[in-house]
Amino acid sequence: MTTLLEMRNITKTFPGVKALDDVSIAVRDGEIHAICGENGAGKSTLMKVLSGVYPAGSYEGEIVYDGAAAEFRDIRDSEDRGIIIIHQELALVPLLSIAENIYLGNERAQSGVINWQETFQQTEGLLKKVGLREAPGTLVDSLGVGKQQLVEIAKALSKNVRLLILDEPTAALSESDSQALLDLLLELKAQGVTSIIISHKLNEVKRVADSVTVIRDGATISTIDARGGDLTEDRIVRDMVGRDMAHRFPDRTRRAGEVLFELKNWNVRHPEHRDRQMIRDLSMHVRAGEVVGIAGLMGSGRTELAMSVFGRSYGRDISGEVLIHGKPADVSTVDRAIAAGLAYVTEDRKSLGLILEETIQRNTSLANLGAVAKNGVVEDFRETEVAEKYRRDLNIRTPSVFQKVMNLSGGNQQKVVLAKWLFTEPEVLILDEPTRGIDVGAKYEIYGIINELSAAGKAVIMISSEMPELLGMSDRIYVMNEGSFVGELNADEASQERIMSLIVRE
Amino acid sequence: MDQIEQANSEPSGGLGIGAYIARHIREYGLLFALIAIMLFFQIVTGGTLLKPVNITNLFLQNSYIIIMALGMLLVIVGGNIDLSVGSVMGFIGAFAAVLIVSMDLPVAVAIPACLVMGMAIGAVQGYFVAYWKIPSFIVTLAGMLVFRGLSLWLLEGQSIGPFPKSFQALSTGFIADPFGVGRPNMLALAVGVAAVVLLVWLGLRARSRDARYGIEGEPLGLFVLRNAIVAAALLFVTWKLAWFRGLPNVLLSMVILTIIYVFVTERTTLGRRVYAVGGNSKAAKLSGIRTERLTFLTFVNMGLLAALAGLVFAARLNTATPKAGFAVELDVIAAVFIGGASMSGGSGKIIGAVVGAFIMGVMNNGMSILGIGIDYQQVIKGLVLLAAVFFDVYNKNKEA
Numbered sequence: 017m018t019t020l021l022e023m024r025n026i027t028k029t030f031p032g033v034k035a036l037d038d039v040s041i042a043v044r045d046g047e048i049h050a051i052c053g054e055n056g057a058g059k060s061t062l063m064k065v066l067s068g069v070y071p072a073g074s075y076e077g078e079i080v081y082d083g084a085a086a087e088f089r090d091i092r093d094s095e096d097r098g099i100i101i102i103h104q105e106l107a108l109v110p111l112l113s114i115a116e117n118i119y120l121g122n123e124r125a126q127s128g129v130i131n132w133q134e135t136f137q138q139t140e141g142l143l144k145k146v147g148l149r150e151a152p153g154t155l156v157d158s159l160g161v162g163k164q165q166l167v168e169i170a171k172a173l174s175k176n177v178r179l180l181i182l183d184e185p186t187a188a189l190s191e192s193d194s195q196a197l198l199d200l201l202l203e204l205k206a207q208g209v210t211s212i213i214i215s216h217k218l219n220e221v222k223r224v225a226d227s228v229t230v231i232r233d234g235a236t237i238s239t240i241d242a243r244g245g246d247l248t249e250d251r252i253v254r255d256m257v258g259r260d261m262a263h264r265f266p267d268r269t270r271r272a273g274e275v276l277f278e279l280k281n282w283n284v285r286h287p288e289h290r291d292r293q294m295i296r297d298l299s300m301h302v303r304a305g306e307v308v309g310i311a312g313l314m315g316s317g318r319t320e321l322a323m324s325v326f327g328r329s330y331g332r333d334i335s336g337e338v339l340i341h342g343k344p345a346d347v348s349t350v351d352r353a354i355a356a357g358l359a360y361v362t363e364d365r366k367s368l369g370l371i372l373e374e375t376i377q378r379n380t381s382l383a384n385l386g387a388v389a390k391n392g393v394v395e396d397f398r399e400t401e402v403a404e405k406y407r408r409d410l411n412i413r414t415p416s417v418f419q420k421v422m423n424l425s426g427g428n429q430q431k432v433v434l435a436k437w438l439f440t441e442p443e444v445l446i447l448d449e450p451t452r453g454i455d456v457g458a459k460y461e462i463y464g465i466i467n468e469l470s471a472a473g474k475a476v477i478m479i480s481s482e483m484p485e486l487l488g489m490s491d492r493i494y495v496m497n498e499g500s501f502v503g504e505l506n507a508d509e510a511s512q513e514r515i516m517s518l519i520v521r522e
Numbered sequence: 523m524d525q526i527e528q529a530n531s532e533p534s535g536g537l538g539i540g541a542y543i544a545r546h547i548r549e550y551g552l553l554f555a556l557i558a559i560m561l562f563f564q565i566v567t568g569g570t571l572l573k574p575v576n577i578t579n580l581f582l583q584n585s586y587i588i589i590m591a592l593g594m595l596l597v598i599v600g601g602n603i604d605l606s607v608g609s610v611m612g613f614i615g616a617f618a619a620v621l622i623v624s625m626d627l628p629v630a631v632a633i634p635a636c637l638v639m640g641m642a643i644g645a646v647q648g649y650f651v652a653y654w655k656i657p658s659f660i661v662t663l664a665g666m667l668v669f670r671g672l673s674l675w676l677l678e679g680q681s682i683g684p685f686p687k688s689f690q691a692l693s694t695g696f697i698a699d700p701f702g703v704g705r706p707n708m709l710a711l712a713v714g715v716a717a718v719v720l721l722v723w724l725g726l727r728a729r730s731r732d733a734r735y736g737i738e739g740e741p742l743g744l745f746v747l748r749n750a751i752v753a754a755a756l757l758f759v760t761w762k763l764a765w766f767r768g769l770p771n772v773l774l775s776m777v778i779l780t781i782i783y784v785f786v787t788e789r790t791t792l793g794r795r796v797y798a799v800g801g802n803s804k805a806a807k808l809s810g811i812r813t814e815r816l817t818f819l820t821f822v823n824m825g826l827l828a829a830l831a832g833l834v835f836a837a838r839l840n841t842a843t844p845k846a847g848f849a850v851e852l853d854v855i856a857a858v859f860i861g862g863a864s865m866s867g868g869s870g871k872i873i874g875a876v877v878g879a880f881i882m883g884v885m886n887n888g889m890s891i892l893g894i895g896i897d898y899q900q901v902i903k904g905l906v907l908l909a910a911v912f913f914d915v916y917n918k919n920k921e922a
Contacts, residue, residue: 329808351810360808368808371801373868382798383809385791392790397731436809 019080020045020210021066021179026077028061028070035061036075037234043179048201048211050225052218052252054455058234059214063181067101068094082178098178102168104187104453108156115139115152118171142170146200160315162193169200180204181212186220187453190314190481191516198224216455218249219484230255256456265488266460268467270507272491273304275342276475277444282336284324284499294320294331296499302444302475307466309490310479311515317499318479319363322446326360327353340443354383357443361433361450363479365426369433372422376414377403379421379432384440406435411461427458434465444475451485463489483512495519539741547917548862550748552877555910557751559881563888570891571884574766577759582693582838584883585772586611586831588876590854591861592783593820593827595875598858599787600820601800601867602651602658605851606665607828609673610643612847614832616673619682619842622689629689637829643669644825645818652817666851674844683841693837695771706761707768714760718753725749772834779827783872796820800867856903857882860910881906 021043028036036058043049053059064070066079068088079086081097088094091101108117115135124134139152148166156164165185172180182201186194194217201211201224215221221228222242230237230252237255240247253264284295294317302308312318323330325338327350338345340357347353353360362368370379380403381388388399403417410431414424421432430450437445447466451459466489470476480486486493493510495503495518503518543550563571570576590607597604614636621632647665651658684690701708725745732739740748763769787793798806799813807813836842861878863870882903889899 326808327810349810349812350808351812354810362805362808367802368804371798371805371868373801374798378794378798382806382811385794389791392792394789394791394794396789397734 018045019043020082022080023062023066024078024080026062026065026075026079028065028075035234036065038077039231039234039236041229041236041239043210043212044226046205046208046210047226048205048213048224050221050228051212051214051231052216052221052228052256053231054256054457057231057256057455059231060183061234062231063101063183063212063214066094067091067099067181095175098176099181100172100175100177100179101181102165102172102183102185104184106161106164106168108164108167110157111155113153113155114143114150114159114167114170117156117167118142118174120171122175138174139170142173145173146170147196160193161188162190162196162314165189165193165197166200169204177209179210179212181214183214184216184453185213186215186217191483192313194220216453217482218252221252222247222249228252232256253456264456264460264484266464266467268307268470270305270491271471272306273473275301276304276306276340277302277477278337278339278342279325280337280339282321282325283334284320284331285333287330287332290332294499295324298336298500300494300501302477304473304475305470306491307470307476307478307489309486309493310477310496311483311486311493311519312496313519314481316496316519318496319448320499321496322360322448322477322479325353326350326358326446329360354440354442357441358446359383359437359440359442359444360446361437361448363448363452365429365433369436370421370429373420375418375420376407376412376424376432377417380406380417380435380439383436387439402439403435406438410435410438410465425454425458427454427461430454430458430462431465434462438469442474444477445469446477446479448479449481450478451480451482459485483515486510486515487512539744542741542744548914549874551913552860552862552874552881553748553751556877556881556884557755559884559888563884563891567888567891571888572758572762574762574764576887576891577762578766578770580883580887581770581773581776583887584879585693585776585838586835587850587853587857587883588776588879589779589827589831589834590824590850591857591875591879592779592872593824594854594858595783595861595863595870595872596787596796596820597658597824598855598863598865599800599867599870600796600817601803602817602820603855604647604658604662604665604821604824605855606643606647606662606669607824607831607854608847608850608852609666609669610640610825610828610847611832611835611850612844613643613669613673613676614640614829615836615842615846616676616682616844618689618833618836619685620676622685623682623842629686632689633692633833636833637826640825640827640829640832641822642825644822644828647825648818648821651821652814658821670848673846677842677844679844681841681843683839685837685840689833690837690840691771693770693772693834696767697769697771697774699768706764708764710760710764710768713769714757714764717756717760721752721756722749780872780876787872792816797868800869802868853882854879856907860907862914864914878910 019042023039023041026036026039027034039058039062051059051062065075068090071089072087086097109120112120118139119135124131124138136152143150143152146166146169148163148170150159150163156167159167185197189197198220201213205211213221213225225242227242228240228247232255240251278301280299282295282298283293286292286294298321310318320330324334325347328334328348329350338347345356347356347358366372371382377399381399385394388395388402400417406412407414407417412428412431412435414428421429424432450466451462466476466478478486478489487510491507493505493515494501495505495515497519505514560571590611594604594607617639618632618636621627621635622629643665647661650656650661697709699707699709729739729745795806795811796816798811799816803813832847835846839846857879858870858875859865859878860881861870861874861876863875885903885906886899889902
């Protein structure tokens with residue numbers, strides 16, 4: 017096999033930071049090449065160098081593409097050569113149709129007049145290729161994230177892609193959508209498309225990658241050939257974090273006490289479509305000191321359940337009962353839910369969890385500002401003390417608590433969200449995808465925090481799409497499908513297969 | 523003194539004055555821009571700008587803009603905008619004229635009635651914005667038309683005046699000098715000195731507290747320089763005022779209002795939560811903050827201040843005219859943005875808005891003294907607004 021792309025000794029410096037330090041990577045023609053590394057390791061920077069976001073001349077080193085030295089001046093330049101990036105945050109216009117999105121900026125047109133027939137016909141062909149059964153005229157808005165991802169890939173194909181780069185393509189996808197996407201990648205590979213995939217999900221990397229390059233702290237650590245058979249998850253993790261991680265989940269002693277949180281006959285309808293029942297007659301309980309997982313596919317109603325309990329932040333016509341310590345609790349608004357001892361760490365920390373433009377200190381105190389105030393006047397020295405305490409306790413890596421949250425890495429941002437909720441001194445914590453999009457090291461730390469919370473007698477509910485995490489952390493797992501629980505498994509009897517079969521059997 | 527030394531050496535050890543200014547370029551830039559503009563007009567008007575009578579005029583002319591800028595800052599920080607304030611201001615002036623001049627109600631009754639009316643107007647607009655999620659641009663655009671029309675209707679297209687002396691005192695009155703010296707007005711001088719002492723004391727206290735909590739503070743040299751400039755300006759202005767008629771009533775109410783709003787925005791949970799709502803309303807809501815109620819309150823507050831501005835304006839002109847408040851909302855909004863507030867909400871400072879209003883005011887006043895036509899005045903003001911916001915965006919991009 018020949019080499020399609022070689023990036024040699026790439027060094028990229030930002031004022032004060034060396035983001036890439038002598039990174040080299042070689043991608044063979046027709047392979048799927050995975051790039052792994054912790055957040056902030058330099059993966060995205062490397063891809064921006066490759067795609068011309070950082071133009072030639074702004075970095076040191078050379079890029080050899082398709083047998084010749086390449087100097088891309090901008091994205092358009094690299095796209096002309098068949099290098100296409102699909103970013104983690106999808107770049108689709110929601111209120112345009114699939115066809116319009118695919119040919120956006122690349123319209124099938126003669127002298128500025130769009131040929132709709134050609135557009136739709138070609139779109140149909142592309143959609144067939146990526147296995148998306150939707151009409152070309154469908155608005156992107158009405159598609160789920162998984163299908164939108166497919167539209168992005170169809171868009172890439174429309175540009176005669178040779179090298180497809182996917183940045184965390186499955187981060188927001190459900191298990192089955194992820195599988196479908198990975199299958200598609202393998203199929204594209206069979207058709208001769210080379211891919212680079214950046215991913216945190218090692219099982220997926222293991223499944224599709226022909227070779228893996230691990231980057232740490234802006235430098236290449238290792239390149240592993242998967243076909244040789246020496247690719248193991250442990251090996252990748254070791255290279256990523258630079259230390260041996262014997263256990264991906266910290267040990268915990270199980271000590272469940274009395275029932276702390278109870279939900280009885282919970283019903284929720286869709287906020288706009290009243291006829292759609294999102295949560296159906298659901299009951300659950302969590303004991304003090306227990307970590308209870310909720311497994312389920314995307315759209316099974318896990319987030320809707322959590323948000324409807326937390327101050328009716330989702331849905332309408334909500335009925336049912338919430339008991340805390342056996343007594344009915346008023347959770348009808350968010351502030352009442354907080355007062356009742358509930359905390360909800362949202363799935364989407366950037367848009368729902370944090371005020372990015374504000375400091376760590378102000379985000380930490382946000383949900384319990386009254387506790388650092390007297391007669392409505394904030395005592396900022398007390399606020400600083402609180403923020404400092406959580407910075408130490410949760411090991412938030414930052415020069416100071418006056419740093420804006422937007423400057424932190426994903427893992428540290430997530431710790432700030434946790435700090436905010438811990439400061440409300442909750443009894444019941446609902447964690448919705450608590451480790452999404454954060455690196456292995458930070459994940460481990462967050463698992464440690466969860467264990468400490470349960471050791472302190474809190475009731476923890478963990479919603480996660482990552483099965484190993486659910487299995488590794490939970491004492492008990494509820495399996496959810498279409499708005500109700502279809503099974504309940506104890507830690508010792510749970511496995512990925514059993515959970516999936518419970519979902520599928522419905 | 524000991525604590526100050528520590529404050530300087532400890533946290534800001536590695537940071538020079540230049541680097542510090544570069545990082546806080548927005549705050550210093552605004553102050554220096556105001557000074558530069560004042561110096562410029564002082565020179566080109568041949569010293570007229572800073573004559574005692576003109577300084578007094580500057581405050582009187584701009585008081586209503588500054589009063590409304592205080593409320594507008596909160597509205598904008600909360601992620602909204604209010605286009606109706608000019609019309610509301612005119613409407614309240616007309617309402618006051620009808621109550622006081624046509625219906626002969628006592629001033630002590632009419633003023634509270636007008637303020638309550640302003641709050642009611644703000645409440646109605648805020649209700650649609652906060653609870654029905656109608657964009658504030660649309661709601662207040664409607665309000666702008668409605669209240670412009672209503673003031674025409676109230677006044678039947680005529681001007682109503684004059685007002686009794688007690689009402690005029692709202693704006694054109696001066697505080698009596700208890701020391702009874704006359705010129706120079708001892709009260710004005712005493713207030714000037716007291717203000718300087720208070721500012722320096724507050725600054726020192728904040729510095730020593732910052733040092734105690736390891737907060738990186740302003741380098742000592744810069745702290746001294748900045749306070750020296752502000753103190754000199756304060757003493758200069760009060761000295762000049764003392765040689766005219768002393769402290770105008772409206773200056774006092776402006777200063778008190780500014781202090782109240784600085785306190786509310788920077789120190790209280792209420793103010794903090796408004797910033798949170800503007801910064802990310804979904805996150806704020808999920809943190810237990812009643813976002814709708816806060817948005818509603820920013821509009822009620824805006825209505826109250828627009829009403830106050832309407833009274834001050836009518837009192838100064840001594841008549842209510844159908845044209846009062848025309849296009850004033852633009853000056854108010856411009857002042858807030860020149861002062862560094864962000865269009866998307868979540869950031870901006872009261873002091874910034876006040877300085878922004880003064881920048882607009884000094885330019886208006888200076889250009890009028892020079893006899894520059896209203897046409898060029900508009901062009902120049904527009905360019906200054908664009909330049910200020912461009913400066914913001916440019917710095918932000920450089921940071922990123």
